Each structure stands twice: as C-alpha cells, then as structure tokens.
Amino acid sequence: MDLTADELAGVADLFGGLTRAELGRGLAELAFKSGEDVDPAVFADDIDAALASYHLVAVDPDGTGADVTDPLLVPGPVAFPELPPGATDLPHIMDVAERPVDSEAAAEAAQRRFQREAATAVDEDDVARIASLLDVSYELEAWGSVDLSTARERLDDATE
Template structure:
C-alpha cells in the first residue's frame, strides 16, 4: 500500500490529478508491483493528514507531504493519458487555511500551519494564534 508521501509524489509528477486519475495510477502501480491497491479511503486519509489537498476537483501534493515517487511511478506519464497541470497555489493555500480553521485537532492545525506557509503564499499565523472556527 502506498504511503501518504508516495501518493503525493504521484500527484506531484503531474502537478495534480483528479480522484479517478489517482485511483487509476494506484491501480497501475499495484499491478506492476503484484500488490493490492489498498482501500480507496487511503486518498481521504492522506487528505485528512494534509499530505494531499483536494482543490477545484483536483488532488495535489499537500503541505504536510514530502513527495516521493514509488517504484515504477516514472512510467506513469507513459501509461496515463493525463496532462500536466498547474494549480493556483495561493487559492489552494487559502482553502487549506479554511480547513485548518475548522480542524478538530488544534495540534495538527498548528503543526500544518507552518508547512502551509512554506507550501503556498499565505499567512497562517491566525491558525497558530488559535483563531479556529468550529463548524
């Protein structure tokens, strides 16, 4: 089963992927490695950990990830018919800040707030200062 950082590495390889494209990439890698794909919830778990970010219908490597290419991932651009994509990092960063403000785990929100500032041109000091919104 792929780690959060490997899932982020796959997304980073293309800039961003749709959920379906990421599932396809996971399936291709599992087949090539003669392993199980693992549960589809893995993508949601990586999003919950901020290793992946879902923004405007695309999934990209998130602020808490150290994108790593899993074995065989270098072949994915030749297998998947997916264009390279660019995502507005500032808009994605603002979306992450909204998620952090609503985060149930204040320690996680604080930890990721430092990462998101290095990841996107946003100011996360409000999250660190405890300006969390409970939805």
Template sequence: MADGPSVAARDDLAGVVDLFGWLTRAELSRALSELAFKQRTEVDENAIDAAIDLAVAEYALVPAPDGALSGDADATDGGTDRAAAGTGEGGTALAVGPAAFPTLPEGAEDLPHILDVPDRGVDRETLADAVLAQLREEAVEAINAGDAERLETLADVTYDVEAWAPVDVDPIRTRILAEVDE
C-alpha cells in the first residue's frame, strides 16, 4: 500500500485480526487489500507481506495452532478448513499476540461484511502455551546465532507474554538476559 503505514502498523494488523478472532495470513492480506481499496490507496502486496512478517516477528501477531482455534475458515481463503488453516504460507492462522495493542484502522468496521468470515474464537490457554514454546525456540536460535538485537527484542516480549497470559516466562527471560549482559 503506497500511502498506508497506518493500515500496515502492527497494532492495526492486530486490530483487524481481533475483529475476527483469528485470520489466516491470506485472509489478513485480503483484508488489508480491501482497506487500501476503501482508503483509495494502492495495494503493495510486498508491503503487506512485510508488515505481517514484522508483526509476527514482534509478537503482535502469533501463529495459532489448530488446537487453539474454533470456527472454520471460509471461501475467503480458497475454502481452507480449520484443520488446514495452520498449514502453508497463506493458510497460517494468526491470532493477536502478547505485544499487540489492537486498534482498528479507518474503515475496518466494514471488514466483517466484506470478508464474510464466520464466527471464530481462540483458546487463549492453548495459544499461550504455543507462544511460550515459540519464544523458547526463538531464544535458543538467537543465543546460538549470537543475535544480540533479537535477544533484546525477545527479552521485551517476555514481559508482554507475562502480562498477556498466566505462563512462567522467568526461566526464558533469565537465560536471555544472561546472554544480553555478557
């Protein structure tokens, strides 16, 4: 989207996802394209992909395992059913993550009518367990790679996760901070 940084902002992305409970990556991309059209801006698919990737990297959006999802995907993503929603690049199910402060971009209130997505929900406990596992995995990868910048981001995310869900992130945070302080 040429002039749409507000549409592509991570909290706006989270707001769009929050409107539905969860969306596949392809559905979110379509929603952002629809918003750009409503706002009379051009669609830049690469910018949309980059915005989604950044929101996922920053834990504003998180991949949701099938066990955390209720409701079925519909024809907006090619008829993918819930069991397949978590597979493939376009079918990855995304939910609002711990680092998000969901906001609705201008015109987003019309998206449920435009996309015609069925009622959906997310089991927060199952999602929190998946996010904790992802955080552990990414911390190990960043430690092994010596990626101090990523470790600092992940350290910040541990505080967000702790406020977002009743999970114990202290062991992960302690390990990350030990690496950052070296």
C-alpha cells in the first residue's frame, strides 16, 4: 500500500494523535481492507519520512515537554491531512480514543526539533537539508506561531 505523507497525517488527525505503533497498526488495517496482509512495521520508513519532512510532529502526550519514548504523532506544519480510502472506519476498528493535543505544545516540540536539525544541517554543511529546512521554517512559523528568525538566519548564512 502506497500512502502519501499527507495521508499519514490524515490518519493521525482522525484521533488527534497516534503513537508510532498505533499509526502503523492503523495503516496495516487500511492495507488489509484493500486486500493486502502486511505487518505494521512495513510502514516504519513512511512514518520516518513523514517525520523528517514535518508532515508529522512527535509530541509529548503529557504536555510536560520532556523527551518521551512513545510520543504522539500529530499532523505537522507542512501537512495537508487527507484521508486514504477506508480511513473513516479506523475509529471503529481500532481501540484508540480521540486525543486532544495542545497545539502550543506541538508547536514548541516542532520548534525545538527544528532548531536542533538546523544546527546539525549547518554544522554538517548539508545543503539539501538546509534548503528543505528553510522552506519548513516559514510553514512552521505560520502553523505554530513560533519565531524561527534566528535559526533561519543561520541557515541563510550557511548558503552564502
């Protein structure tokens, strides 16, 4: 089953947020509904790619801001969540309650991650990642009302 990052964000959005295991299980359920019997682990690379592209953001479910081992994955700043075929049945199939996620906590988590990744990209002189992060910075500021001007300036300086 081939899903877009926006579709992964759509599945997570159905519940407010899902853990990585829950999202994988939900995607496996969708694959099963379309005639494919796959292990949820098959979607690990898709989930990683959606996180890397900021289609998904990992958020502390308790709202403490701590790094946690099992964060909730929520739609991120570049996502246009859409539901893949059959996804509206997932709340009836999966035993997962809808979870309200504090948008401010999600924005702060994304900002912290962005700042770390920006520093790493500059330190490693990763031109492609720098360009990608520059694009994400504008989306993230609009999505989460955060200020990334300092990090963006550092990214801009690295491209000169």
